[in-house]
Amino acid sequence: MSAYQHRIFSDPQFEIDFVGPDDSSFFRTILGFRFNTTNTRYMIPADEDAVRRSHLLYHMVWFLFKGKRYLGPVAEVLRANFDGRQRQILDLGTGGGQWAIGIADEFPRVEVTGVDLAPIQPRLVPSNCTFDICDLDVPEFPYPADSYDFVHARVMHTGISDYTQFLRDIGRVLRPGGMVLLVELELEAMADGRMASEFQGYSGLSGWFSLWEAYQYCLKRRGIDVNVPKKLGRLLEEAASFRNITVRVDSVPIGFWPRNSSDLVVGETSWMYYDSLLPSMLPILMESGYSEGHAKVLIRSAQEDLYHPIVHTCTQLHTAWAIKK
Template identity: 50%
Template structure:
């Protein structure tokens, strides 16, 4: 059964999004963006919803058909005399993960939070989507309220990721589980990162592709985003002092059609489609950073050329951490 969901703002102000949701969006250089944050600069339109779905399916392949890593089912086991388990999905995007989790755990309450109401209007009974800018000192949720908190691909909208981790720790109950997934923005060619190739003086084989991601990383830095959060994810979690049993993993995500293994090939195809949509979505960010239109167009076209006709095997690195809040 599916229900219309409420949009909840900080300070417990509740309203429903009707057919006219224009107040939650703004236009930037011809693309629709969220109206809550100027730091997160990826669009909030139909193409981005499709990209969110592709990412979700790609991770399901990576996780062996599951929606998560870590002992989520054990944490969400209903217990006599205990109130309903709660799951919080930070940066929910198109809402695929939250909806799948609500379907898989019908006894749990699942809340997905994002900057824009781009999620489906009809959702499982136990699923709610809420609006909130997560890039702030205090998030509008009680302490010790959630059993599982999940956040992925959202550090590019956060100025102080350590502050967010402290908020996650506050909102989790003792023994609660956090799952963090962040893609690295440093490109990889034939297994070597841009840093490694520069160190040994080797060409990347994908000059346009590498140039685009360096421009993207500089735009993030200019907006106050730490591009080193993904590779430092486990250290940042440990530094809070609030978590134990920290498990850190790295996933190598092939991009394109070069893998021989069927599962890796499916991941590579979904990653390729993800980046095919993402490249033109970066143009408003480049233009807002002061790049001229022809420069941004050339940068994206040359990166697309490398994506369509790669001379090497491109890939990306995914950083995955799950941990328990200390009792």
């Protein structure tokens, strides 16, 4: 393990600087929540609860992937066509940095770079792991072409206004034969294995369904395509840089209702993730035109459905991976 300083990529010149002991300039406070200052359009907090959610998300996906950090031929890609060049992994939207740190431990000879909007990652990390502060919702990342062997992006499409361009730029920075892995959570509310749009009425989950409808409305106002998780495979095809595209959809229970032990662990972890996420939606709801009272009622009603569900709450995890041509 080694201590380090976060690197900062400044737009538009992409000059590199470093975060010192005082990182307060990277945060602002709204309605009692702490947000990043790198991209003020992104309205999900970057506070201690966000770090906790990052940990919970990491473990939820770990359980769904049966004790693996990734799907697809990652190890084979990192070994392929070895030419003496340092192998490089890029983790986009690294959050609390758990995945980047874990993959750096798993592949100690590979350099891992985690990228996020705020320095909320640990300062003591493996020697082959670093973190960059950078806005990725830009026409071009501050990384050179054909330089990375593996690019990972997890649950970050809500911060990307042009996901097709985002994938094109991933294709640009990957070397030929490199791999991309995309992991996104469904945004449409679900219960008993069905989408909200399949229900007539709300069948006992009106609060939960209403909040997720409102959240999607807020994202659409910001130009976010809320259907990205459902169409990862098609978007990779449209990006035109990839082959061997593989798509997988996992059912994710939310809560304590599953009967088998493996699903129950996922359900408990996802329940804690959403329990933390719901209050953090207050600022984006209010910024999108909801009154404080209305926004709080939406959140409280969703919490009531989360705490006392009448039906089985669930969601889906959409995963896609592909190789650069």
